[in-house]
Amino acid sequence: MSKQLRIGIIGSGGIARAHAEAYGQLDNLVIAAVADIIPGKAAEFIAQTGLAEAQAFDDHRKLLELDLDAVSICTPNVAHYQTTIDALRAGKQVMLEKPMSVTLDEAVHMTQVAKETGAMLNIGYQPRYDPNTVLVRDLVQSGQLGKIYYVETGGGRRRGMPQGTFIRKDLAGAGAVVDIGTYSLDMALNALGFPKPLSVSAYSSNHFGTNPLYHPQASAFEVEDFGVAMIRFENDIVMNFKISWAMHMDTLGATMFLGTDAGLKITPAGTGPWSGVFDGRVGSITLYHDIQKHNTHSEIPLIDHKLNLFHEKVRDFVQAVRENGPAPIPGEQIVRSQAILDGFLRSAELKREVEIHIPEL
Numbered sequence: 001m002s003k004q005l006r007i008g009i010i011g012s013g014g015i016a017r018a019h020a021e022a023y024g025q026l027d028n029l030v031i032a033a034v035a036d037i038i039p040g041k042a043a044e045f046i047a048q049t050g051l052a053e054a055q056a057f058d059d060h061r062k063l064l065e066l067d068l069d070a071v072s073i074c075t076p077n078v079a080h081y082q083t084t085i086d087a088l089r090a091g092k093q094v095m096l097e098k099p100m101s102v103t104l105d106e107a108v109h110m111t112q113v114a115k116e117t118g119a120m121l122n123i124g125y126q127p128r129y130d131p132n133t134v135l136v137r138d139l140v141q142s143g144q145l146g147k148i149y150y151v152e153t154g155g156g157r158r159r160g161m162p163q164g165t166f167i168r169k170d171l172a173g174a175g176a177v178v179d180i181g182t183y184s185l186d187m188a189l190n191a192l193g194f195p196k197p198l199s200v201s202a203y204s205s206n207h208f209g210t211n212p213l214y215h216p217q218a219s220a221f222e223v224e225d226f227g228v229a230m231i232r233f234e235n236d237i238v239m240n241f242k243i244s245w246a247m248h249m250d251t252l253g254a255t256m257f258l259g260t261d262a263g264l265k266i267t268p269a270g271t272g273p274w275s276g277v278f279d280g281r282v283g284s285i286t287l288y289h290d291i292q293k294h295n296t297h298s299e300i301p302l303i304d305h306k307l308n309l310f311h312e313k314v315r316d317f318v319q320a321v322r323e324n325g326p327a328p329i330p331g332e333q334i335v336r337s338q339a340i341l342d343g344f345l346r347s348a349e350l351k352r353e354v355e356i357h358i359p360e361l
């Protein structure tokens, strides 16, 4: 019988509920503490979610003084950095919500502290647990496409702008690019084996978020609702990345990998104004190739499954905690995505291409 794990949750908003529910599916585990910076909010969360054994805190540092095996960090993006550093230094294994951070410096430092302390830093990208995302990665890595030279990823919601902490620069750091762009970027980079990004030329805007016609909190909207970038990687790969929370268009296209021998197209699943971006499930996978010089395409049958991807990511993390690592989705990998997001924000502000330099980890 494995030992009972003691888990803490830092940040008790929307996604913390999904964490609590996913932990609740697992045996030999107790949520022992919840912290939220808003006084009384953690206690309210504990009462509402029926976490009978959990203590409530208004300061995450007090929670970290407890004897806990691991913590889930579910704060808005800007608070990811300090809470993660404090948790790692307190010797807790960390499940951190996406995006890892806002700036590259933060992501690098978080990874270094994980290495230094030996505590695990795992970033929670549940789409990685979709068997069809795994299939995409395996197809790309099989070599069937030949030399991959161009990738297009991202997508667009016709109307799907969040509210609250997501639209404030001091809390979210940025908008659609770090919120939903990070998923399609992760899918593409993971399939490519995380090549090193070299430069990015980006554009962003917020014509919808700041317009009261489209957003109920338009006067408080401080981040981008649309972004597009050309990213150069080592090995002569370029990527066209685009993302929108709102637009007057049905789609910004699929994810595509163009190779010298074949091409692969992946469409996102889902319908309706909040869909159109890859944020969990794959809609279709098509391989474009020639047979006897004939242009041909093959629909790759999707793997039918009933997995709850969020539960899978928490289950995998807990297993890694029990086995004392390694992190299923380690900071070292995600630093490369964060370098792109950081470059994106710098380039969009400067309105020119910027170089990306990732320090030694």
Ligand SMILES: NC(=O)c1ccc[n+]([C@@H]2O[C@H](COP(=O)([O-])OP(=O)(O)OC[C@H]3O[C@@H](n4cnc5c(N)ncnc54)[C@H](O)[C@@H]3O)[C@@H](O)[C@H]2O)c1
Pocket: 010, 011, 012, 013, 014, 015, 016, 035, 036, 037, 038, 041, 059, 060, 074, 075, 076, 077, 079, 083, 097, 098, 099, 124, 126, 164, 165, 166, 179
């Ligand atoms: N993986 C997913 O599917 C998914 C979905 C939604 C959100 N997220 C991510 O989860 C994070 C939180 O999103 P949310 O929707 O729960 O936001 P939210 O605003 O609903 O909740 C965040 C909570 O954190 C608290 N908080 C802020 N700073 C804190 C600090 N220093 N210490 C303790 N608590 C603090 C806030 O008071 C709030 O209650 C974001 O980074 C978001 O990108 C992931």
